[in-house]
Structure formats: C-alpha cells, structure tokens
Amino acid sequence: MIADLVISIVFIGYAISVLMGFGTILTWVERKQAAVMSDRIGANRAYIRIPFTQVKLVWWGLFHGMADGLKMLLKEDFKPRTYDWYAYAVAPWVVFTPVLLVFAVIPFGGMITPAQLWAPLAGFFGDRSWPMMIANLDAGILIVFAFSGLTVIGAMLAGWSSSNKFSLLGALRAGSQMISYELVLALTVLGLILIYGTVNLDAMVRHQSGTVLGFLPAWGIVYQPFAASLFLAAAIAENKRIPFDLPEAESELIAGYYTEYSAMKMGLFMFAEFIEIAIIGALFTTLFLGGYNLPYMGDAGFAFPGGASLALPHGAVVVTQLVVFLAKVFLVCSFQILIRWTLPRFRYDQVLTFAWKFMFPLALANFCVTAVALWWLRA
Amino acid sequence: MSKKPYIRKQYWNEAEMGLWERAYLPEILRGLFITGGVFLRNMAKWMTGRKGALTTYYPEETRWDYAQANRGKHVLTRRPDGTPQCIACNMCATVCPAKVIEIEAGFDPADTAHPKFPIRFEIDYSRCVFCGLCVEACPEDAIRMAKETPNLPVTDRSAMWLGKEELLEWQPQDDVAKPYPPAPPRMPNGARE
Numbered sequence: 343m344i345a346d347l348v349i350s351i352v353f354i355g356y357a358i359s360v361l362m363g364f365g366t367i368l369t370w371v372e373r374k375q376a377a378v379m380s381d382r383i384g385a386n387r388a389y390i391r392i393p394f395t396q397v398k399l400v401w402w403g404l405f406h407g408m409a410d411g412l413k414m415l416l417k418e419d420f421k422p423r424t425y426d427w428y429a430y431a432v433a434p435w436v437v438f439t440p441v442l443l444v445f446a447v448i449p450f451g452g453m454i455t456p457a458q459l460w461a462p463l464a465g466f467f468g469d470r471s472w473p474m475m476i477a478n479l480d481a482g483i484l485i486v487f488a489f490s491g492l493t494v495i496g497a498m499l500a501g502w503s504s505s506n507k508f509s510l511l512g513a514l515r516a517g518s519q520m521i522s523y524e525l526v527l528a529l530t531v532l533g534l535i536l537i538y539g540t541v542n543l544d545a546m547v548r549h550q551s552g553t554v555l556g557f558l559p560a561w562g563i564v565y566q567p568f569a570a571s572l573f574l575a576a577a578i579a580e581n582k583r584i585p586f587d588l589p590e591a592e593s594e595l596i597a598g599y600y601t602e603y604s605a606m607k608m609g610l611f612m613f614a615e616f617i618e619i620a621i622i623g624a625l626f627t628t629l630f631l632g633g634y635n636l637p638y639m640g641d642a643g644f645a646f647p648g649g650a651s652l653a654l655p656h657g658a659v660v661v662t663q664l665v666v667f668l669a670k671v672f673l674v675c676s677f678q679i680l681i682r683w684t685l686p687r688f689r690y691d692q693v694l695t696f697a698w699k700f701m702f703p704l705a706l707a708n709f710c711v712t713a714v715a716l717w718w719l720r721a
Numbered sequence: 722m723s724k725k726p727y728i729r730k731q732y733w734n735e736a737e738m739g740l741w742e743r744a745y746l747p748e749i750l751r752g753l754f755i756t757g758g759v760f761l762r763n764m765a766k767w768m769t770g771r772k773g774a775l776t777t778y779y780p781e782e783t784r785w786d787y788a789q790a791n792r793g794k795h796v797l798t799r800r801p802d803g804t805p806q807c808i809a810c811n812m813c814a815t816v817c818p819a820k821v822i823e824i825e826a827g828f829d830p831a832d833t834a835h836p837k838f839p840i841r842f843e844i845d846y847s848r849c850v851f852c853g854l855c856v857e858a859c860p861e862d863a864i865r866m867a868k869e870t871p872n873l874p875v876t877d878r879s880a881m882w883l884g885k886e887e888l889l890e891w892q893p894q895d896d897v898a899k900p901y902p903p904a905p906p907r908m909p910n911g912a913r914e
Contacts, residue, residue: 377774378760378767378774379757381763381776382776571746680753680756683756684752
C-alpha cells in the first residue's frame with residue numbers, strides 16, 4: 343500500500359516536471375525554430391550575468407522563457423469591470439487543469455520493477471512491478487477525451503465573463519470549433535480501438551511493440567496512416583493553433599477569448615496551450631508511434647524480425663523507454679510547430695466546413711473501411 | 722424587404738486549382754517540405770559552425786556592403802603634423818538642421834596660418850540626421866563622413882555624444898583628395914622647423 347503510494351508520487355512528480363519542462367522549453371523551441379525556418383537568428387538577448395563577474399550566459403536565448411515568466415508574474419493584473427468576477431477568475435484554471443490531468447492515463451514507460459533496478463529497494467517494494475503511468479485505467483482514451491473536452495468550458499467562461507465583445511466572439515468561435523473537431527478526433531481513434539480491441543492506452547502500446555507483415559513495426563501509423571493525419575489535424579484544431587487559431591485571431595479579435603486577461607492569468611492560457619502541444623505529442627506518440635518503445639523492442643529487450651534477439655538489463659530498458667518517449671514527443675511537438683509556421687490561417691467558415699464536410703466524412707469512411715476490413719480478415 | 726443575393730466577385734486572375742491542389746493534403750505536404758528543408762539547411766549550417774541566417778547580428782556584426790558614398794560617422798581630417806584641419810569657423814554648426822554640432826574655439830598665436838582651432842568638437846548622434854550638410858559647408862575639408870556607422874547602440878543617451886578624440890580617430894593611409902606625407906620633425910622646444 344505504502345509502496346503504491348510512493349510509486350504514484352514518484353510518477354506524478356515525473357509527469358508534472360515533464361509537462362512543465364515541455365511547456366517552458368517549447369516557448370523557446372517555437373521561437374528558435376520559427377527563426378531558423380525563416381532565415382533569422384531568433385531571440386538571443388536575454389542573459390544571466392554571473393554575480394561579481396562580467397560573464398554573461400546567453401545559451402542561445404534559453405533564458406527568454408524565464409524573462410517571459412518573470413514579466414508575467416510582475417506585471418499589473420488589470421481586471422475588467424465585469425458582473426461575473428468569479429467566472430472571470432476561475433476560467434484560466436478551468437483551461438489549465440484538465441490539460442495536466444490528461445497526462446495521468448498516458449504511459450511514459452513500460453513495467454518498472456524497483457527491486458531489479460537496485461537490489462536494496464527489494465526490502466521496501468518486494469518484487470512487485472508497476473506500469474509507468476500515473477493511473478492504469480481501463481477507460482484510458484475515454485478519460486483523455488473527457489478531460490480535454492473540459493477545456494472548452496474554460497474558454498467559453500473566459501469569453502463570457504470578460505464583458506467584452508471580442509472575447510465573446512472568440513469564445514463562440516472556440517466553442518463551435520472545439521466541439522466540431524472533438525467529434526472528428528474521437529472518430530479517427532475509433533479505427534484504432536477496433537484494431538487493438540481495447541481503450542487502455544498501456545495495452546495499446548503493448549499491442550504496437552510487435553511486427554506486422556513480418557518486418558514493419560506494428561505502429562498505429564502503419565495500420566491507420568490516414569487516421570494519423572486526420573488525428574493530428576483535428577488535434578491542432580482542438581488546441582486552437584494556426585491554421586485553426588480563429589478563436590484568438592490577433593488581426594480580427596485582438597486575442598480572442600482572453601483579450602481581457604493580463605499578467606499571469608493570460609500566462610496560464612498561453613502555458614496551457616504550450617502544454618497541450620506536448621499532450622498532443624504524447625497522445626500521438628502513444629496511439630500511432632508505438633509509445634515508449636523503439637521498433638522491435640519490448641520490456642525484455644529487442645526481438646528483431648530475422649529471429650535474432652537482444653536481451654537488455656532492466657535498468658537499460660527503463661532508461662531507454664523514458665528517453666525514447668520524450669524524444670518521440672519532442673519530435674511530434676516540433677512537427678506541430680513546423681505546421682504552425684508554414685500554413686496560413688483559415689477563414690472562419692472554412693474551418694467549420696473543413697470539419698463537417700471534409701474531415702468528418704473522411705474519418706467516418708476510415709472507420710467503416712477499418713470495420714469492414716477487420717470483419718473480412720477475422721471471418 | 723427584398724435582399725439581393727450575395728454574388729461573389731470574379732477576378733480576371735482567379736487561381737485555378739486542379740484536382741491535385743483541391744486534394745489539399747499533397748499541397749500542404751509540399752509546403753511543409755519547403756519550410757522543413759529551409760529549417761534543416763539552416764540548422765546544418767549552425768551545427769557546423771557557420772551562420773544559417775540572412776539577418777545581421779547588429780551591433781556585434783555589421784554589414785560589409787555599405788555603399789562607398791554612405792554617409793555614416795563623421796571624421797575630422799588632420800594636417801600632416803596631426804593637428805585637426807578644423808579652424809572652428811562654426812559653419813557646419815550653423816548649417817546643421819538638427820543643431821547637433823557643438824564647437825568651442827581656441828586661440829593658438831604660435832600657428833600664424835591657422836590661429837583658431839577647436840578645443841571641443843562634439844556631435845550628438847542621438848539627434849544627427851546624417852544629411853551631410855556639414856561636409857558641404859566646410860571650407861577647409863575638415864569634416865567628412867566615413868561609410869561606417871558610429872557605434873550607436875548604447876544604454877545611456879549621454880554616451881551618444883562623440884567628441885574630438887573619437888572623431889579624429891580616422892587615419893587613412895592614402896587619400897586621393899589629400900596626400901598624407903609624414904609629419905615634419907619638431908625642434909626639441911616644440912616649435913616647428
């Protein structure tokens with residue numbers, strides 16, 4: 343019991359620090375990647391001076407994130423004269439909290455057996471092993487959808503309680519857009535659920551560690567390449583980033599539903615957005631890119647298609663899985679940033695048309711084809 | 722109340738999209754390949770220690786391709802013996818539209834040809850408009866403008882004043898307009914031969 347608690351606390355600490363780290367690092371990655379993509383240098387003026395020396399640490403502009411955070415903490419917190427100050431104050435947290443909660447069901451590593459990592463731990467943990475995720479729930483992906491569906495409430499609350507017409511327009515846009523794309527998002531995943539026969543994310547990852555056709559890694563993107571691209575597009579729309587950033591389109595709505603927010607409240611919205619990039623990366627990795635495993639790799643070690651296998655010690659497997667998961671998530675995040683700095687913004691009617699007349703039928707068709715193919719193969 | 726139906730205006734140069742463009746995804750991928758290619762190329766340059774950007778890292782780095790006739794930092798020319806050619810006539814300060822030149826004249830009875838000389842000659846670069854009228858006005862060819870810009874980015878406004886010492890720094894080895902022979906030797910008591 344106590345061992346479970348300790349393991350849970352360790353995992354929660356790891357998950358929170360990973361998410362916060364990604365949220366902070368991604369602000370820097372976004373700036374620098376955008377700069378390199380457009381032949382610029384990027385933000386590199388913030389520095390930390392070592393006290394009593396003239397040594398200035400610039401580190402490729404890494405400290406700009408700290409400068410931003412400090413600025414947001416120290417700025418004056420303007421409040422609009424609103425009739426609903428409670429909703430106004432609570433809205434950023436309604437956006438921010440579910441984003442963190444989603445990570446609870448995402449596995450960031452395989453089974454961990456503390457006794458095999460370091461022998462003296464056996465006295466406390468016994469020879470039990472735990473899957474490296476905070477909550478190993480059978481509902482899995484349903485929890486993800488349930489929590490990510492909550493953020494729209496925060497956006498609507500923020501827009502409604504700001505008593506500002508720009509905010510209200512942004513909130514209306516956010517509401518209709520997020521509800522439309524949530525449907526597409528769920529439909530694209532249905533095909534995978536049919537194939538894997540489970541909604542538990544850990545079981546999904548285990549299912550992907552095998553091979554298909556003898557040599558291809560059995561990743562979701564191999565089974566469902568079409569669903570993968572639809573999922574990524576819908577997820578970016580869900581996160582309200584360019585090309586789907588209509589709810590916060592600067593040139594039309596100033597900042598959309600958080601126009602009236604300032605200082606750290608506005609920072610919470612931004613931070614939630616950046617963490618959601620990482621969450622989308624983690625979800626995409628788990629569903630389509632084989633999760634925390636390298637190709638041909640399982641909890642025991644590698645099993646190559648030729649029949650050769652390579653057993654690894656438990657510690658090496660755990661470290662590899664943690665690192666591989668982070669690397670995959672980072673790559674998907676980077677790809678999202680690439681999309682954000684490549685595509686121009688849709689018009690608002692195009693966004694909804696795109697969801698209902700293009701992606702929704704395609705997702706439905708993908709689902710039907712998958713169902714028929716599975717029925718054909720299993721009959 | 723009758724309302725005219727909205728008819729979208731047709732332009733003569735309306736883009737025509739074939740089936741490939743309408744499929745949307747291939748064109749998106751093409752765009753992503755272009756931007757991703759630029760990213761990878763620039764990143765490879767940065768990784769191998771070269772510069773992967775077109776922008777100039779001012780002020781640590783300045784452009785090399787300033788025009789030869791670019792009006793940048795002012796320079797005070799010198800006589801062969803090293804004294805400034807300026808005779809403190811104040812014509813440049815008078816013509817200056819931004820009123821940035823300040824000259825304090827001094828008197829040197831030993832130099833009979835040019836008894837007036839500048840004790841202070843200061844230019845405020847926070848207000849200078851780089852029009853070049855001071856160069857036009859000078860009767861002695863004492864002030865010119867080099868193509869390099871003065872080192873303007875400073876944290877203090879008072880640091881944008883350049884004095885006589887900084888302006889006299891210009892030491893060309895050859896100048897078509899003005900040959901610079903070596904300075905004549907001086908007598909031990911300081912007087913010239």
